[in-house]
Amino acid sequence: MPYRILEKTKLADKVYSMVVEAPRLAKVRKAGQFVIVRPMETSERIPLTMVSSDPRGGVKLIFQTVGYTTMELSSLKEGGFVHDLVGPLGQPTEIPENGRVVCVGGGIGTAPILPIASALKAAGNRVKGIIGARTRELLILENEMREVCHELMIATDDGSYGEKGFVTTVLKKELESGNVDHVYIVGPIPMMKACAELAKEYNVPATASLNSIMIDGTGMCGGCRVTVGGKIRYTCVDGPEFPADQIDFDELRRRGGIYREYEHKCRLRAEEEGLG
Ligand SMILES: Cc1cc2nc3c(=O)[nH]c(=O)nc-3n(C[C@H](O)[C@H](O)[C@H](O)COP(=O)(O)OP(=O)(O)OC[C@H]3O[C@@H](n4cnc5c(N)ncnc54)[C@H](O)[C@@H]3O)c2cc1C
């Protein structure tokens, strides 16, 4: 069934926000959950986090165009239709009450961390946010994160805004203060691995949301398999969030590269076709 695109905006270079009409999803979605989107009938299926619900009965998706399918999605216009949308998928984030938490979002990972920070604040936690990007122009959702965090810290690799350096530089200072009960992490794999190691060093529990390759999103195909605490888990049904100190990030990185050559060819095709 097609889903109408109520709104589409460009947030930064290669980053788009899209509100898709889906009243049932808008009502039931919880922080941490995602949908599997198929932009067109012929498209592959891709997982995207439901960032928020819209009062018009829509769910907001925020995505970066990294390959063929996200480029196809970005080519759709406001008023047009997404071919299908399946969800809510994945386990909702476990939300503690009245704790002191830090939410770290790197790059496009700021989109999935936003609903988590929002739910944590609503449950009475003291929420500090740390978001990072390579440079100021690539930073997204600063205002939205300010709204859902008691305090927001920013890091850019080139120092063009906020602290110069990585989100880990800022996280380390927070952990040193001793005032952190839990860390939530979403971003590129090396960043999540580094944050997980830091949190472990300070004996603070951490949760990371994994961006494994997914195909069906229902636990059938095994595409999203990860190793957590030495056991096989499926990101789509058991996750996407897992205890960060138990995740085999090296395996996640290796498995994420399985289709690199094919993805590269598809990306070139998308550019030739003028998508994205
Ligand atoms: C639970 C979950 C939630 C997600 N939420 C979001 C979101 O809210 N916004 C968003 O922009 N992306 C999100 N992603 C990542 C998104 O699904 C991928 O970027 C997308 O599948 C890429 O498809 P593609 O065909 O455009 O690119 P592909 O051709 O599949 O990949 C192109 C390149 O992008 C990178 N890539 C591919 N898949 C992923 C992935 N899963 N994660 C990170 N990098 C990848 C690789 O370097 C690859 O070579 C999420 C992933 C998961 C598992």
Ligand code: FES
């Ligand atoms: S995506 Fe197929 S098992 Fe998770």
